[in-house]
Amino acid sequence: INSEKTQIARLEHLKKLKSDKELEHLARNHKLEINLEEARKEWLQTLGPNHKKQIAEHYGIYEHLYGEGYFVPHVNLDIHYDLKNGLNLPVYTGNVIKPAEAGEQPSVAYESDDNVLWTLVLTSLDGHLTENDKEYVHWLVANIPSNNIEKGDTIVEYLRPFPLKGTGYHRYVFVLYKQTEKISYNLKNVTSSSPLEDRTFVTRDWYQKHQDSITPSGLAFYQSDWDYTVKDFFHNILNRKEPVYEYDFAPPYIRPQEWFPLRKPFNLYMDKYRDPKQIKKEYLLRKLKNEDPFKAPPPPLKFPNAQSLPQSMPSWLKLHEKKIRLGWGRINDV
Incomplete structure (x- = not known):
C-alpha cells in the first residue's frame, strides 16, 4: 500500500513538472540546473537500494557471502579513505582503489537512531593464501552505539588490502549489521601484529550463528589489484615472502613439426x-x-x-x- 501511494505521488509530481512552463523555458535555453546532491538523496531513498543489490549480484557478492541469501541495503554507507594530499577516496559499489590508497583505516558514516547498536565488518572475498573457500576479515567493530564507530568494540583491527600479484582484482566488502541487543561474538581479538591466519573468516557460518541477533542493512564494496606497496607489506609487516602468480593458459595448438617447412622463417x-x-x-x-x-x-x-x-x-x-x-x-x- 505504501509503495502504491509513493508511486502515485511520484506520477503526480512528474505531471506537475511537465506542465511547468518555466522549467520548459529553462530547458529549451540550456539553462536548467539540477542539484546533484538532492538528486542523489532522492535516488538513495527510492531506487538506490535496489540498484546496489543488482550491482552486488553482478559481482557475486551475495553468493560468496551468504550462498543463496541476499538483502537489500537500505542503510547508505558513506565510506572514504583519506589521502595524503588532503583529498578523500570514496567507496561505492565496485570502484577500484589501490592498496597504497587504502593503507589507513577509512572513515565510515551512516544515519542511525540513538538507541541502536551496529556491527561493521570488512572482509576480503578473494585471495586467501591457503584455503580457497575462506575469507580474511580486515576489520570488525561490534556494539557500535548509533553511528559512533570509535565507541564500538574493535574485535579485529583494520588491515590494509593486499591483493596478490598476478591474481587480478580482489573484492573488499563492507557490511553493516543492525543488532537487536549487545552481543559478545566470542571471537579472538586480532591486532595489527597478529598472524594472518587469525583473520581467517567465513561470513556465512558467522552469520548463521548470530542471525537471530543481527540483520544485514548496509553494503559497500570496492575492488583492488596489486601495486608496489604489497611487496613491502609482505616483507616488512608479515615478515614473509610475497607470493607471485601467473595465469596458466591452455597451450595453443601447434601442428606437428615438419622436416622441410616451406616459406616459414x-x-x-x-x-x-x-x-x-x-x-x-x-x-x-x-x-x-x-x-x-x-x-x-x-x-x-x-x-x-x-x-x-x-x-x-x-x-x-x-x-x-x-x-x-x-x-x-x-x-x-x-
Missing part, C-alpha cells in the same frame, strides 16, 4: 617448439651482455639498416638482424 618456426621461458631468458642474456651499468647506452643510429648485410646470409637471419637493429619484435619483451 627458420628461427620463428623452430621457436614454436621450444619453451617460451627459455627463449625469453636467451634474449635477456643477449641484451645484458652488451649492457654496462657504468656507461650510458649508445645513442640510437639515425639509419640503423643503412649498412648492408652479407649476400651469403640466409633470408631468415637477415630479417632477424634488421629487426634487432630497429628494436622490433621479441627484444621488447625483456
Whole structure:
C-alpha cells in the first residue's frame, strides 16, 4: 500500500513538472540546473537500494557471502579513505582503489537512531593464501552505539588490502549489521601484529550463528589489484615472502613439426617448439651482455639498416638482424 501511494505521488509530481512552463523555458535555453546532491538523496531513498543489490549480484557478492541469501541495503554507507594530499577516496559499489590508497583505516558514516547498536565488518572475498573457500576479515567493530564507530568494540583491527600479484582484482566488502541487543561474538581479538591466519573468516557460518541477533542493512564494496606497496607489506609487516602468480593458459595448438617447412622463417618456426621461458631468458642474456651499468647506452643510429648485410646470409637471419637493429619484435619483451 505504501509503495502504491509513493508511486502515485511520484506520477503526480512528474505531471506537475511537465506542465511547468518555466522549467520548459529553462530547458529549451540550456539553462536548467539540477542539484546533484538532492538528486542523489532522492535516488538513495527510492531506487538506490535496489540498484546496489543488482550491482552486488553482478559481482557475486551475495553468493560468496551468504550462498543463496541476499538483502537489500537500505542503510547508505558513506565510506572514504583519506589521502595524503588532503583529498578523500570514496567507496561505492565496485570502484577500484589501490592498496597504497587504502593503507589507513577509512572513515565510515551512516544515519542511525540513538538507541541502536551496529556491527561493521570488512572482509576480503578473494585471495586467501591457503584455503580457497575462506575469507580474511580486515576489520570488525561490534556494539557500535548509533553511528559512533570509535565507541564500538574493535574485535579485529583494520588491515590494509593486499591483493596478490598476478591474481587480478580482489573484492573488499563492507557490511553493516543492525543488532537487536549487545552481543559478545566470542571471537579472538586480532591486532595489527597478529598472524594472518587469525583473520581467517567465513561470513556465512558467522552469520548463521548470530542471525537471530543481527540483520544485514548496509553494503559497500570496492575492488583492488596489486601495486608496489604489497611487496613491502609482505616483507616488512608479515615478515614473509610475497607470493607471485601467473595465469596458466591452455597451450595453443601447434601442428606437428615438419622436416622441410616451406616459406616459414627458420628461427620463428623452430621457436614454436621450444619453451617460451627459455627463449625469453636467451634474449635477456643477449641484451645484458652488451649492457654496462657504468656507461650510458649508445645513442640510437639515425639509419640503423643503412649498412648492408652479407649476400651469403640466409633470408631468415637477415630479417632477424634488421629487426634487432630497429628494436622490433621479441627484444621488447625483456
